[in-house]
Amino acid sequence: MNKNFAEKVYKTVQKIPLGKVATYGQVAMLCGSSKAARAVGTALHRNPTPDVIACHRVVNRSGCLAKNFGFGGQESQKRLLELEGVLVDENYRVNLYNYQWDEKINKD
DNA sequence: ACCATGACTCCAT
DNA sequence: CATGGAGCCATGG
Numbered sequence: 001m002n003k004n005f006a007e008k009v010y011k012t013v014q015k016i017p018l019g020k021v022a023t024y025g026q027v028a029m030l031c032g033s034s035k036a037a038r039a040v041g042t043a044l045h046r047n048p049t050p051d052v053i054a055c056h057r058v059v060n061r062s063g064c065l066a067k068n069f070g071f072g073g074q075e076s077q078k079r080l081l082e083l084e085g086v087l088v089d090e091n092y093r094v095n096l097y098n099y100q101w102d103e104k105i106n107k108d
Numbered sequence: 109a110c111c112a113t114g115a116c117t118c119c120a121t
Numbered sequence: 122c123a124t125g126g127a128g129c130c131a132t133g134g
Contacts, residue, residue: 005131024116028130037116039130045115046132058115066115 005031006043013044016057019085020101021094023061030103041066056080063096 008031016022024037024044031040044055047070056077059065065077078088086099 003131028116033130035117035129036131037129038114039116039132041115042113042131043115047115055115060115061117068115070115 003043005036005039006046008032009040009043010049010053013053013055013058015103015106016054016101017106018054019099020106021057021059021063021081021086021096021099022101023059023096025061026101026103027058037061045070057084057101059094059096063094063099064092 009027012027012030013022024040025034028034028036028040033039040058044053044058045068047053047055050071055069056065056071065074067074069077071077074092078092081088081094086094088094
């Protein structure tokens with residue numbers, strides 16, 4: 001395997017702190033390419049280990065999760081985020097202003 | 109190696 | 122804010 005980019009994506013997603021969310025672009029930038037958001041989506045869509053990769057903590061630039069989300073769809077996504085303390089509106093949208101992961105604050 | 113697809117993002121209208 | 126078009130990256134046939 002060792003799908004370099006995908007591995008990086010998975011690693012970054014696993015680094016997202018509980019109760020926070022990150023955008024595809026954010027993950028892409030941390031992976032080395034600020035424009036590889038699409039590739040990030042592809043990698044997460046494969047999501048080989050949903051038990052380890054918190055794909056539900058990854059949302060698009062609007063704070064909304066992709067409609068093609070697996071694992072039960074946005075329904076399960078919303079529940080998971082709320083369980084982590086993230087408020088999701090009826091439009092399945094989160095307040096990035098308050099919940100977007102800030103790697104600066106979270107950095108080791 | 110080429111073409112088509114996709115869990116994206118940005119800009120213009 | 123909604124819609125459409127263009128750009129970028131990685132994967133699969």
